[in-house]
Amino acid sequence: xxxxxxxxxxxxxxxxxxxxxxxxxxxxxxxxxxxxxxxxxxxxxxxxxxxxxxxxxxxxxxxxxxxxxxxxxxxxxxxxxxxxxxxxxxxxxxxxxxxxxxxxxxxxxxxxxxxxxxxxxxxxxxxxxxxxxxxxxxxxxxxxxxxxxxxxxxxxxxxxxxxxxxxxxxxxxxxxxxxxxxxxxxxxxxxxxxxxxxxxxxxxxxxxxxxxxxxxxxxxxxxxxxxxxxxxxxxxxxxxxxxxxxxxxxxxxxxxxxxxxxxxxxxxxxxxxxxxxxxxxxxxxxxxxxxxxxxxxxxxxxxxxxxxxxxxxxxxxxxxxxxxxxxxxxxxxxxxxxxxxxxxxxxxxxxxxxxxxxxxxxxxxxxxxxxxxxxxxxxxxxxxxxxxxxxxxxxxxxxxxxxxxxxxxxxxxxxxxxxxxxxxxxxxxxxxxxxxxxxxxxxxxxxxxxxxxxxxxxxxxxxxxxxx
Amino acid sequence: xxxxxxxxxxxxxxxxxxxxxxxxxxxxxxxxxxxxxxxxxxxxxxxxxxxxxxxxxxxxxxxxxxxxxxxxxxxxxxxxxxxxxxxxxxxxxxxxxxxxxxxxxxxxxxxx
Numbered sequence: 001x002x003x004x005x006x007x008x009x010x011x012x013x014x015x016x017x018x019x020x021x022x023x024x025x026x027x028x029x030x031x032x033x034x035x036x037x038x039x040x041x042x043x044x045x046x047x048x049x050x051x052x053x054x055x056x057x058x059x060x061x062x063x064x065x066x067x068x069x070x071x072x073x074x075x076x077x078x079x080x081x082x083x084x085x086x087x088x089x090x091x092x093x094x095x096x097x098x099x100x101x102x103x104x105x106x107x108x109x110x111x112x113x114x115x116x117x118x119x120x121x122x123x124x125x126x127x128x129x130x131x132x133x134x135x136x137x138x139x140x141x142x143x144x145x146x147x148x149x150x151x152x153x154x155x156x157x158x159x160x161x162x163x164x165x166x167x168x169x170x171x172x173x174x175x176x177x178x179x180x181x182x183x184x185x186x187x188x189x190x191x192x193x194x195x196x197x198x199x200x201x202x203x204x205x206x207x208x209x210x211x212x213x214x215x216x217x218x219x220x221x222x223x224x225x226x227x228x229x230x231x232x233x234x235x236x237x238x239x240x241x242x243x244x245x246x247x248x249x250x251x252x253x254x255x256x257x258x259x260x261x262x263x264x265x266x267x268x269x270x271x272x273x274x275x276x277x278x279x280x281x282x283x284x285x286x287x288x289x290x291x292x293x294x295x296x297x298x299x300x301x302x303x304x305x306x307x308x309x310x311x312x313x314x315x316x317x318x319x320x321x322x323x324x325x326x327x328x329x330x331x332x333x334x335x336x337x338x339x340x341x342x343x344x345x346x347x348x349x350x351x352x353x354x355x356x357x358x359x360x361x362x363x364x365x366x367x368x369x370x371x372x373x374x375x376x377x378x379x380x381x382x383x384x385x386x387x388x389x390x391x392x393x394x395x396x397x398x399x400x401x402x403x404x405x406x407x408x409x410x411x412x413x414x415x416x417x418x419x420x421x422x423x424x425x426x427x428x429x430x431x432x433x434x435x436x437x438x439x440x441x442x443x444x445x446x447x448x449x450x451x452x453x454x455x456x457x458x459x460x461x462x463x464x465x466x467x468x
Numbered sequence: 469x470x471x472x473x474x475x476x477x478x479x480x481x482x483x484x485x486x487x488x489x490x491x492x493x494x495x496x497x498x499x500x501x502x503x504x505x506x507x508x509x510x511x512x513x514x515x516x517x518x519x520x521x522x523x524x525x526x527x528x529x530x531x532x533x534x535x536x537x538x539x540x541x542x543x544x545x546x547x548x549x550x551x552x553x554x555x556x557x558x559x560x561x562x563x564x565x566x567x568x569x570x571x572x573x574x575x576x577x578x579x580x
Contacts, residue, residue: 313516
């Protein structure tokens with residue numbers, strides 16, 4: 001193939017895959033949004049949309065360069081100035097995969113960075129300041145995600161030197177079990193510890209307020225994930241097709257595993273369990289989809305579904321409020337998938353490596369374990385420190401009063417559902433409900449007190465204009 | 469006139485309504501409510517964790533009736549809503565001073 005010639009088939013597939021992966025973040029917003037209580041659904045969704053907006057910009061400015069610039073030493077971080085503002089990448093078609101325009105790869109990797117940040121937000125539902133979340137997201141992507149993407153996704157080629165996990169350790173992480181899921185899961189645990197538990201955690205069931213939203217979100221995630229995994233082949237080829245089928249069947253098996261575990265443990269197969277099983281399976285097959293046979297994928301999916309179903313109960317025993325189970329699903333699922341490669345890889349699959357169960361011995365298993373553990377430890381420590389810094393400076397957690405009234409109303413001045421007959425004529429009363437009391441009215445009063453004079457007068461002038 | 473209020477288990481609602489209609493009750497106001505009584509709720513397992521559920525969903529029925537009918541309506545409510553297990557609910561009766569039908573302006577018994 002002439003490397004200066006664009007391969008239209010591959011390019012089309014990668015651009016479509018990138019768009020599929022982009023859709024995962026709004027899908028995640030629905031998945032998470034349905035799981036929280038009615039008073040915090042908008043805030044939950046806004047954390048995903050905020051990540052979408054911020055990380056896209058940072059990726060173009062310097063994120064891509066940190067992840068995919070020439071290595072600055074030891075395979076830890078790329079040169080942030082090399083592609084600053086994506087300079088030099090618009091005309092060159094001799095990029096990373098030969099025949100794929102560099103911008104296609106830039107776009108495809110951008111959406112990975114976005115969703116990884118958005119995933120973390122599930123650990124801090126109902127109680128984070130939106131501005132602080134955005135500050136955290138910017139710092140975290142810069143110091144944690146972009147470097148780890150360099151470790152895992154940046155392969156050396158020609159003169160270009162990439163990251164240590166991809167090139168020195170040579171662990172298999174096809175689409176981001178370490179960089180995306182173990183990373184986001186460990187970060188979620190750290191942030192949940194920094195912010196502390198929600199009021200009523202462990203006492204109130206805090207059941208999901210809208211399970212149909214959760215299931216639609218899980219469906220969109222599954223759909224988008226075909227771009228995530230099969231798109232990571234960076235070509236429209238056999239590897240992509242194998243990854244596609246493995247992504248289908250491992251996920252399906254994980255749903256069965258989760259539901260069976262729930263049925264035995266609690267007596268019911270729940271829709272939240274089915275949706276969570278989808279995500280657990282997708283997470284587990286992400287690093288492994290190039291290295292497993294479809295049968296191996298089924299085994300991996302069953303294990304991931306069952307283990308994650310058991311793991312989501314841990315937070316109550318250990319006392320950390322990982323509100324929407326980022327740890328139980330993404331950290332545990334990511335570990336199952338990444339380490340599972342060391343057991344279940346078969347040389348018949350495109351990655352052509354044998355794991356322990358296929359006579360490959362421990363050679364690959366230890367590489368997978370090292371990759372997983374290092375990413376987990378680095379992400380946890382770095383996230384804890386960043387979270388603490390945000391908490392100590394601008395504050396990360398909303399006031400208890402605001403938390404009771406609902407973060408949607410007090411932070412965004414909106415409520416998701418106003419189904420009351422007097423809807424639209426009331427000011428910020430929200431959906432009322434037991435325990436919400438008069439706090440919103442109090443907040444409202446406070447704000448007006450602060451903004452006496454000009455601001456206040458202007459606000460009322462605007463109101464009049466709208467009426468006229 | 470009397471206001472009869474009943475708080476019952478949601479799954480008994482259809483039976484209760486049929487019994488009231490059979491007796492000749494022509495109107496009522498029904499709402500979904502939550503609360504608890506002496507049983508103080510129950511425990512529930514969800515996503516691998518056990519919780520005390522204090523507030524239990526109930527149906528509240530309000531009926532304004534003529535004085536002589538009050539006892540019968542109470543009897544029908546109790547009989548049709550009863551399961552014999554805890555959490556069956558309560559029925560209570562309070563006097564009503566006046567009633568007006570909004571459409572016609574009819575008052576008291578004529579408005580029922």
